[in-house]
Amino acid sequence: MRILLLATVCTLTSCIGGGLKRRFPTPPSIPLKNSKLKDYAGCYHIHTHFSHDSRGKFPDILNAAQKSGCDFLILTDHNTLQGKRYQGLHKNILVLSGAELSTPSGHLGALQIQTIPNRHQNIQHLLQQIRKQGGFSIVHHPHGGRTWKGGIHGFDAMEVFNLASLLKDNLVSTIFSALFVYPFSRKEAFASLIKRPSANLALFDKIAQQRHIVMIAANDAHAIPVGKLTLQIYEHLFPLVRIHILAKNQANILSALRKGRCYFAFDIFEDATSFLFYAKKKNSTQYLLMGDSSPFSNQWILLARSPVFCKFKLYKNGKNIRIHLGKTLSYSPQTSGVFRLEAYLPYPSSSNTQRWIPWVFTNPIWLKN
Ligand SMILES: [Zn+2]
Ligand SMILES: [Zn+2]
Structure with a gap:
């Protein structure tokens, strides 16, 4: 398996890098009367070197985001808010940072919090604490790897699609595609793996009939350590799936996300902007x-x-x-x-x-x- 992973590293890093042909050079205005909204595309759930399982350097992540036509990036390192030091506008990309909390119920994203709450407490208490801080909670990969066991109440949003879970759950096909298909056609490699996230959608629909909830997609991108080598795959993962947020300007991206004014798209096939x-x-x-x-x-x-x-x-x-x-x-x-x-x-x-x-x-x- 290690040899296969190393071969994948070599193939991925030697073949033509990511990049996404942008339909518009800047976010276009939404053609609705008096709306003044624009379509901002970006990636959610990014791990930097502040995560134990990632070696991602911020400049590399930023370069990958630029090549992928991102207007924003949301960092979510494991159980730390250290990514906040990168918050702000870099190369016209708005960088925001929250955290991915490892709780006994599963992984929970928390945005707009000032301190990391006790993540081992009762999940409803934890969700309440996030809300008290003015934060926003997102259930991560509810059916992938670490399945969510925290019930359906109290959180604000849910990852309906998680890219890392798709790749990990189909590891043999992923490695095959990365080695033999991706170097010739990135679209074909992803098309052979992608499927409708039906289980997550069913859960989302059940909750949406009871209350307001926001659906998002996650890249869950790491720079994966493989022995002494690092699998630098941000620029390969960012163009595959992006969240599109309708906001007045970049400063309003997070408040628009919280309202659910967004959709996600597998932009690798066609830029959905x-x-x-x-x-x-x-x-x-x-x-x-x-x-x-x-x-x-x-x-x-x-x-x-x-x-x-x-x-x-x-x-x-x-x-x-x-x-x-x-x-x-x-x-x-x-x-x-x-x-x-x-x-x-x-x-x-x-x-x-x-x-x-x-x-x-x-x-x-x-x-x-
Ligand atoms: Zn996770
Ligand atoms: Zn993660």
Whole structure:
């Protein structure tokens, strides 16, 4: 296994590095009247050298983020807030730092906290302490590696997709893809591994019917020590999946994330920047964005637009209620519910053996009484 890992290191580090062809040079404005919002893309759940299992140097992480077209990066080292020393604007990338707490119930992300709370206490007390500090809690990899055992109450957000869990859970395929497919086609290597995170989505949908919750995706990127070598893979992992946050400016990224004004996308297949899911009231300029809620009325129309042709799958209370092919979607709900959208891309784009691969997952819009 060690030899295979070393071979993977050599292949990954010698082949053409990451990078992502950005659809827009700067975050584009959201074309909604009076919104003044922009689409900022970035990566969540990054481990630096402050984590026991990562040797990542900040300049390397920053370079990888720049090559991947990131507008923000959120560091979450294990049980420490030392990453806060890197907070701020670097090369036009906003760097934020929280921590990943190892609790007896599983791994829990905590953002906007000032001190690390006692992580061995009862999980509900811990969640309360994070809230008291004005913090934001995120259940990490609920079904990967370390399964979440802390129940469904009290946290603010959940990783619906965790890249490291996908790669670790499919280790043999990952190593095969890294060695024999990735050097020739990064898209094909990832397409052979990616699948809809159905178990996490089912859990998310269950909770979303009870309360507001935010869905995010994580890169969970480390610089992995392999003996004396270090597997420097940030620039390979960052372009695969990014969170897109709709915010007025970079300073508002975290508050917009907390509201759920975001979606995540496997941007390696197509840069999803400017994808939009929203609701508009008939004969009115009133609208709702992902993460918003409003009492149900049959005057609301759910709308979506995509920068490229895709298959939209609209979900209500966890059930797929509409499939539509195209670049836009319009749907008039007749009853109340929690609505969210998934989008799939035809892959490969020109082939007889085309299949649909997961691409975009949005936060819900709550139309409930
Ligand atoms: Zn973890
Ligand atoms: Zn982690």
